Amino acid sequence: MTLTLKEIEEARARIAPYIVRTPLLRLRNLDEHLGCEVYAKPECLQTTGSFKLRGALNKVLSLSEDELERGIVAASSGNHGKALAYTAKMLGVKATIVLPYAAAQVKVDTIQNWGAEIVRCDVAERFEVARRIAQERGAALVPPFNDEAIMAGQGTAGLEIVEECPDLDAIVVPVSGGGLIGGVATAVKAVSPAAKIFGAEPAMLPRYSKSLAAGHPVTIEKRETVADALLSLIPGDVCFPYVKAHVDAIADVDEEYILKGMKLVITEGRLLCEAAAGIGAGAILQELIPVKETDKVCLFVSGGSVSIEQLRMLEGLAI
Amino acid sequence: MTLTLKEIEEARARIAPYIVRTPLLRLRNLDEHLGCEVYAKPECLQTTGSFKLRGALNKVLSLSEDELERGIVAASSGNHGKALAYTAKMLGVKATIVLPYAAAQVKVDTIQNWGAEIVRCDVAERFEVARRIAQERGAALVPPFNDEAIMAGQGTAGLEIVEECPDLDAIVVPVSGGGLIGGVATAVKAVSPAAKIFGAEPAMLPRYSKSLAAGHPVTIEKRETVADALLSLIPGDVCFPYVKAHVDAIADVDEEYILKGMKLVITEGRLLCEAAAGIGAGAILQELIPVKETDKVCLFVSGGSVSIEQLRMLEGLAI
Known part of the structure; x- marks a missing residue:
């Protein structure tokens, strides 16, 4: 575990000329739905459409x-x-x-x-x-997540979040191999240790909750999920220790709630997001993450790779 | 014509505790499509879903x-x-x-x-x-647009835009009765007189291009448009003089291009917008507004009142 705030700050300086510094948004329209003060880090607005x-x-x-x-x-x-x-x-x-x-x-x-x-x-x-x-x-x-330089890059988004809202109570981050949440949690806990970091993964693919319970990365059974950006069957061995050290809890979100979360972020938050990026809202809707009315909670809206045609799966779904 | 920068600044102080200061977004993914450096003022992210x-x-x-x-x-x-x-x-x-x-x-x-x-x-x-x-x-x-206090409120969005990007070359604003563009143009021309203000209205309801040609507000024939937030048949008589004084040109956008613009803002810009809010992108796609590759152009994304079901109208449409 050699990734620290220093590497993430260096990553920020390195990539700054090429990325969009996405704003931290205050999504008041979601407050009543989620029972807290809702913020969003809209990496769906990043060039290429995701934090990647x-x-x-x-x-x-x-x-x-x-x-x-x-x-x-x-x-x-x-x-x-x-x-x-x-x-x-x-x-x-x-x-x-x-x-x-x-x-x-x-x-x-x-x-x-x-x-x-x-x-x-x-x-x-x-x-x-x-x-x-x-x-x-x-x-x-270039690996997708299991690499400290990759994690440092993803962590820059965490730095931006806590700089814009230093008294944030919690951040909810989609989880697959662990590169995003590992980087974000390392950055956030270094700057704002009081902020809680929650991970949200599909209940169909609970690789992190199983692995954290076991104390080491375990491979889970392959199953389908609508969150097609969250398909890893095992935590990255480079990422796992960071998640274990810095993440407060992992929520395993049902398919129905992933879709409800996605629909909420799109229709009330007005951000086009893919299923994986709606999973944080889904975790709160499913009451898997404890939030209070006065809590400032940031949803990490990780990406927006979804076609108009795919949105049909949200038709008729009650939030 | 008593509306000036002063009233707009007063409006800003008055409404600040209640509104979201929406960010000015840099939408690099749209640059190649529109042939300029694309920015957006995403009032679809405003509480209640629009600048209103x-x-x-x-x-x-x-x-x-x-x-x-x-x-x-x-x-x-x-x-x-x-x-x-x-x-x-x-x-x-x-x-x-x-x-x-x-x-x-x-x-x-x-x-x-x-x-x-x-x-x-x-x-x-x-x-x-x-x-x-x-x-x-x-x-x-409370009238929807034909009132200087209403226009002053809408103008606050214009102030925010030019404060965040003082060297903007152009802003493209959806047009119906003229309350939004009248307020925004008054604010922008006072602070950044070099920035051009373009209006975009449905070609099916060309109330401003007809009225500006006539020199006074004229009533046009009622017709259908997909941009169901832009239905006024006549410019507001309070708004008209401001548009005449401050707006550089009005583009009359075809229905097909309104939808293309909407689809571009949603799928590449990742902002859920209604048809009226996509009309500015549509105007540029239809080549009704002159832009150069180095121009910084802001799309005023006015609102996001659209259901998942309504998005079916964008399926299969080529941008």
Whole structure:
């Protein structure tokens, strides 16, 4: 565990020219629904549509010139792939993104439009293919979360939150492998130790609640969830100790409440968010996170990768 | 024409405790689509979901205690009605909102939940009914736009925009009766005279382009538009001189481009906006407003009153 506030502050200086400093929003329209004073960190408004740009940029900007010349490689059809393709475009670096044959065409197009080389393969082989390409070319494989430079980049969002609202009572962060919450919790606990950090993961994939109970990362059974950005089956071994040290509790949120949270953030918060980004609101709606009327609670709205067509799943759903 | 920067600054001090100071957002994801550096003033994130709260609050807070005791009345099932009902609730004033029988139940419920008395009538009679109620009770009739106190309130959003980005090249503002653009243009031209103010109205209801050509307010033929917050058939006579004096040009935007603009702001800007609030992006997409790559252009995203179900109209639409 070598990640501290210092590395996160350095990451901030490194990535500042390239990212949007998203504002901390006060979403009064959500107060009655959630029973507290609601704030949001809208990383759906970040360039490329998610917080992933922060970590990707910090990692790539930390590579040597030699490494940069040989390019970067990643296996991701989601927000990480978009963030890396955009990072490579901005920095003039060659990116290779490995995508499963099944990836939605709109995602393939976006990544291709940013100039990345695309390699297609079977979904089960994608990490192996990426590793092989990186090895053959001497290119840098950029992991999605299990890396302290990635975590430091994500942590910059935590710094921004507590700087804008130093007396925040709690932050609710979506959880998958643990890169985001590990970075954010490290930053927040260093600056505002009284602020509680709650994680929210799909009840269908409770990798962190199971692992924290066991005291070490355990692999859970693969199941489906609407929160398709939160699919890790095991905590990252680099991330896990940070989550264990700094996170106050993990909420396992039912599918119905993930969707309710997503609908609330979209229709009352007026932020277009993906299911994974609505899970924090869902956790409070499901009463998994204790909040009081006077508490200042920040929802970490992690991303907005959702199509108009996908929003049909929210029709008729009561919040 | 007695509205000046002074009244707008006074309005700002008056309403500050009650409104959200919405941030000026930098929407880099829209740059390539619109061919300029895109900013947004997201009044869809304002409490009640639109800028209308600013004007309603300024007007009601300008009433005498005697007037306040007798209550306030308005005829609006839209953003103005919501803003007034919420204003009345916050200030502990009795509000009566006149709604057509045809008003959507969700709107009726929202207004009722904020404690306003609701009077139903035929749509054609609603202004007459509101006037009669106001007269009978000695209550204050709060107009939606044709009033300098309302315009001063809306103008506070303009002040905020140019304070956060003093070297903005242009602001594109949705236009109906002229209360919003009249207030915003008065504020902006006083502080940053070099910033251009463009209005965007539905080509189906070109009340401002016709009236500016005629030199006085003219009534246009009633037609349908998807931008259901921009339905005025004639400029407000109080608003018109301000628009004539301060607005650089009016764009008449086709229905298809209003929807394209709405879809762009939602899917790439990640802000849930109603059709009226997407019209500025639509005007640029339709090439009705001249912009250069280096121009800093702010879209005034006026409101977010749209249901998940209504978003179906954007499915399959190419931006």
